[in-house]
Amino acid sequence: MKAARSDQQSAVRIGALVPLSRPGWVGAGRHLLAGLELAVSEVNAAGGVGGRPLELVVRDTAADPQRAAAAVEELAGLGVAALAGEYHSVVARAAAARADALGLPFLCSSAVLDALTEEPTGWVARLAPAQSHGWQTYAGFLLGSGHSRIAVAAEPSVYWASGARILRNHLAPRGGTVIELDARALTPAALCDQLVGSGATALLLLVGFPEPAASIVTSVRRDQRLAEILIGAPAGQPEFAEWSALLGDDGAGIPFLRYLPERLGPLGLRVGTALHERLGEAPSFVAFEGYDTVAVLADALRSHGTDRARLAASWPQVAVEGTRGRIRFSRTPGIGVWQWAWPPTQVVDRDPAAPDRFRVLHSA
Structure with a gap:
């Protein structure tokens, strides 16, 4: 007993x-x-x-x-x-x-x-x-917002390389272009110089946080030549309080993926x-x-x-x-594991008028 x-x-x-x-x-x-x-x-x-x-x-x-x-x-x-x-x-x-x-x-x-x-x-x-689901949603948001020439600041990684490929494959048939900038080889200032000459209207951060993401954001925000460029972070870095604490107002207005319902x-x-x-x-x-x-x-x-x-x-x-x-x-084509297809997916940013508040820009 x-x-x-x-x-x-x-x-x-x-x-x-x-x-x-x-x-x-x-x-x-x-x-x-x-x-x-x-x-x-x-x-x-x-x-x-x-x-x-x-x-x-x-x-x-x-x-x-x-x-x-x-x-x-x-x-x-x-x-x-x-x-x-x-x-x-x-x-x-x-x-x-x-x-x-x-x-x-x-x-x-x-x-x-x-x-x-x-x-x-x-x-x-x-x-x-799956990354393809979320990042295709993000690419659709970019196109819908008038951004078809996209620069990505990328570090070497299977994850970042996969993200860049998903963006390129989604944008190219719809007239979009992805320009890759090597975030490991370029300083933030040099990256800004290349961005100015690229004709891109959006820069996506495919890099680690806090660095080099924070330094790139700060450099772009301080560069008057890039005042109109959209900074994006599809991997979701701005979701966390650490982002806002480190970047303050500079970290607002940067769209990212979030897996919550409205x-x-x-x-x-x-x-x-x-x-x-x-x-x-x-x-x-x-x-x-x-x-x-x-x-x-x-x-x-x-x-x-x-x-x-x-x-x-x-x-x-x-x-x-x-x-x-x-x-x-369920079993989802192209995915080798049992998958919840799909959790609610949003593109969100921190409101520049109140960085502690999130704005839902797009839902899938």
Whole structure:
């Protein structure tokens, strides 16, 4: 009897991959973890999973793919039922490869790279939209706003290269042009000089934050020759308070992608209030992604138990009311994992008249 009661009360463990130290985006990691933790606390307050509490086993990936792969190995050995989280696409891809090889279910919260796995797999599902979906939406916004000659300041990265390719493929058939500027080889001042002669009406930041993104924004804003140019950041950097704190008014009026509906429903509003209390600031869409991740996993664990194979096999049966809509997974052409197609997608900026307020410029 004692052994049975002890087993009933033993925690159901979920491994959480989160960037919590540099060079990872710590602000995004903090929001992602807040969402994961809030959902776990609510699941446990409601009785857990079959009477057993949920427990997060958190590992800091620090934006390092090798560190993430090692963490997946460790967490698999610790007996977690599933993996959750990760923000950085290249890191999530490494984690997904190890999870697939080990037969460990992985629900990716925030990473958007289309090729999250090299081959189709049943072990991995994703809440965030594929990069092609979001960035095509962003390209459509640019065209609709009268911008067809686009410069991109880019650093070498699979993620940035993929983004530039998506933009080019969407814009070219519609008369648009993408001009690539090497943000690693050019100083911000030299980049401004090239931008002046390019004829571009928009500059997109396909670079890391805080640097070189902050220096490029500052240089462009200070250059009177570029007073009319639109700066954009499709990867979503301006979503976070760190952006506004560092750049102030210079960081406003820079459109970015955000995965929230125009209006949250009752669940989203309640969770948003709780997340605000945890974070001490307005929650980003990444915090909602974290919450929804645990909501999906908890529902699957209640219905299918902790056996890893049964849990992974349940992705197509998921039907969970999340903070941003009803979550279901499907097989999407060109995407090798089970995909929520699609979360609500917006193009948003910080209002120049009130940088703490967001303006929705376009919705998909």
